[in-house]
Amino acid sequence: MQFSLQSAVIFFEKAKQLGMMDKGYVWIVTDEIANLLDSVDTSVKYNMQGVIGIKIHFAETSFKQFKTRFRRMYGLRYPEEEEYSSPSIFALRAYDAIWATGRAIKILQQGNVTSKELSQKILSTAFQGLSGMIEFKNGMLSQPPTFQIINVIGRSYREVAFWSPRYGFSENLMKHTDMNAFAEVLGPIYWPGRLQITPKGWTPVDVDRPLKIGVPAMGAFTQFVKVRYDPDTNETDISGFSIDVFEAAVKHLPYQLPYEFVPFNGSYDKMVELVSNKSLDAAVGDIEVIADRYRYVEFTQPYISSGLEMVVTVKPEELKETEMLVWPFTREMWFLLFVTHLSVCLVACLMEIVHGRSLEDIGAFWFCVDVLLFAPREQFKNPWARLLLAPWLLAIVVVTATFTASLSSMMTISRVQPSVLDIETLKMTNATVGCNGNSFIVRYLINVLEFRPENIKSIASISDYPEAFERKDITAAFFVSPHAKVFLAKYCNAGFTKTGSVYKPSGFGFVFQKGSPLAIDISEAMLEATESGQVEKLEKQMLSSYNCSSPINSNNGSIGPGPFSGLFLIAGLACALAFLVTIVRLVREHWRNFLPGNVLEEVELQPNPVN
Structure with a gap:
């Protein structure tokens, strides 16, 4: 839509x-308005402070003289419009057009000049006009215009940059013209309100009324939201992981978002309800995204994954002393050791027999087993048997050393197991469990996991859980996954562990009113913060304050065949190669015995039968 000068004047007056x-x-503003800024009154420019415009550039060397003459003559003829007496680029182009036409008529000097002749003469003219170089090519100006990027400041405007089809954006005027103009480095832009920092643009909220964002003041885990009131300064300090994530997301928004945090002393469900009835504009904290809340509020995308986990105390694992020797390796490892050792023994025995050594010389098959483990390699006559023995002896040394180290470690490190394995045991024994009474967990334990309400104890703070376990008030505690991670990090040496399944995976999100576009914008901004690594860094900072140097060993620590796969592979290949060579030799010897020459020689050597 084209805007006239009068419309632009009224528009910016109303905007102010x-x-x-x-x-x-x-x-x-485009060149339709910016080109006319030379012709408007100062009061109009005061209503446009900070506006960025695009206007056609023209040289001002000869323009100053023309401007003085133009204003004098215009003022004499139109005294009532003296405020618009400065010429714009349109006046300069009109002047150049009349000048080109006059020159063409003067050159022709004929009484009867046709319009075609006059047009051809004008198109063939070339001169430096007030608006630039006047020269035509294919019926159009051969030199495209150079545009100025201007910033309206004070009574006039300042040049910010230049743009031309050939060079693009530049701060150097010498690239765009043939004049010896001075190329100065231009300063920053002054935006509306004399703001020198680039604004973020349109905001969906009232700048004069910041968003009222509720935060949980009585959360059990202050690592996510912590509200502290300083009576000396009468100020409230709000911090925590959730607050840091929200502020990081706001920095990625394409507009400014004024807000203020409002501490709320109540349950999470009640705080979400206040957002729904528009008493609060939003809610920020460790708020679980669940289906029944989605019916009346909008959630952002979860900024951290979650789920319901069970934490219990640990107890020493009862292990039989008779089973001690099998602890270091898994069943798969023991089976692989037996099969590989048996294979090497069989192949070595077979190679010794093929080499000419009888079983009487070997002693027995199981003697070969002892030889493989304890006898020196020089007792083997077959070089292929020695080749087979080398990698397997290396594997035996490494496995033996690992077995010794693993067994020593298992005998000195405490091995534990969860005191309760699953929720079914809790319900069968009518055990009492603890959780955050202000969260959705109570409702979930009753409605979904079918716990009795009288068996659910409300725990107000993270520091109250160890005492409740110690006094036997609770047998297990239920946390959402981020809370469980913080609890186990803080009390990593106090004898707690996770057990059972993870129920209802979800996440923490921020709450906005139903239909609010801020939920989508914050979600997008949060994705940018997550992809840049900010959220992960904030989570690591939250957990780094708990230095857990000696975690409880809650698994058996048995070693599988994985770390030895290379040794077993080499030994297996050597065994297979030796077996293949032995089979080839047996086939060759067997085939040689059935050759005709050998058969005839055997017949001739036999004694004649007695008649």
Whole structure:
């Protein structure tokens, strides 16, 4: 839509009255308006402070003389419009057009000049006009215009940059013209409200009324939201992981978002309800995204994954002393050792027999087993048997050393197991469990996991859980996954562990009113913060304060065949190669015995039968 000068004057006057020329706003006008800024009154420019415009550039060397003459003559003829007496680029182009036409008529000097002849003469003219070089090619100006990027400041405007089809954006005027213009480095842009920092543009909220964002003041885990009131300064300090994530997301928004945190002393469900009835604009904290809340509020995308986990105390694992020797390796490892050792023994025995050594010389098959483990390699006559023995002896040394180290470690490190394995045991024994009474967990334990309400104890703080376990008030505790991670990190040496399944995976999100576009914008901004690694860094900072140097060993620590796969592979290949060579030799010897020459020689050597 084209805008006339009069419309633009009225538009910016109204915008200033509405406060839309203050901080946080951005205005950009095209050349239709910017080209006329030389012809408007100072009061119009005062209504356009901070506006960015695009106007056609023209040289001002000869323009100054023309401007003085133009204003004098225009003022004499139109005294009532003296405020618009400065010429714009349109006046300069009109002047150049009349000048080109006059030159063409003067050159032709004929009484009867046709319009075609006059047009051809004008198109063939070339001169330096007030608006630039006047020269035509294919019926159009051969030199495309150079545009100025201007910033309206004070009574006039300042040049910010230049743009041309050939060079693009530049701060150097010498690239765009043939004049010896001075290329100065231009300063920063002054936005509306004299703001020198680039505004974020349109905001969906009222700048004069910041968002009222509720935060849980009585959360059990202050690592996520911590509210502290300082009576000396009468100020409230709000911090925590959830607050840091929200502030990081706001920095990625394409507009400014004014807000203030409002501590709320109540349950999470009640705080979400206040967002729904518009008593609060939003809620930020460790708020679980669940289906029944989605019916009346909007959630952002979860900024951290979650789920319901069970934490219990640990007890020493009862192990029989008779089973001590099998602890270091898994069943798969023991089976692989037996099969590989048996294979090497069989192949070595077979190679010794093929080499000419009888079983009487070997002693027995199981003697070969002892030889493989304890006898020196020189007792083997077959070089292939020695080749087979080398990698397997190396594997035996490494496995033996690992077995010794693993067994020593298992005998000195405490091995534990969960005191309760699953929720079915809890319900069968009518055990009492603890959880955050202000969260959705109570409702989930009753409605979904079918715990009795009288068997659910409300725990107010993270530090109250160890005492409740110690006094036997609770047998297990239920946390959402982020809370469980913090609890186990803080009390990593106190004898707690996770057990059972993870129920209902979900996550923590921020709450907005139903239909609010901020939920989508914050979700997108949060994705950018997550992809940049900010959220992960904030989570690591939250957990790094708990230095857990000696975690409880809650598994058996048995070693499988994985670490020895290379040794077993080499030994197996050597065994297979030796077996293949032995089979080839047996086939060759067997085939040689059935050759005709050998058969005839055997017949001739036999004694004649006695008649």
